[in-house]
Amino acid sequence: MADEKDKGTPVAVAPGTPGSGENVCRCCEGKGKLVDGGACPDCNGTGKINAPIGGA
Numbered sequence: 637m638a639d640e641k642d643k644g645t646p647v648a649v650a651p652g653t654p655g656s657g658e659n660v661c662r663c664c665e666g667k668g669k670l671v672d673g674g675a676c677p678d679c680n681g682t683g684k685i686n687a688p689i690g691g692a
């Protein structure tokens with residue numbers, strides 16, 4: 637379908653999305669920073685993301 641490529645990053649959804657919940661960012665493991673010290677782009681440095689529950 638779309639050019640949805642699997643980049644190995646967590647699938648984040650908008651806050652308040654039904655069926656989603658707060659989860660530890662798998663990109664930075666909840667640290668909010670990448671191993672090189674840069675802010676995590678996936679969670680915007682919060683260390684948490686809103687991810688769909690029950691999804692694989």
Ligand SMILES: [Zn+2]
Pocket residue numbers: 661662663664665666667668669676677678679680681682683684
């Ligand atoms: Zn992160």
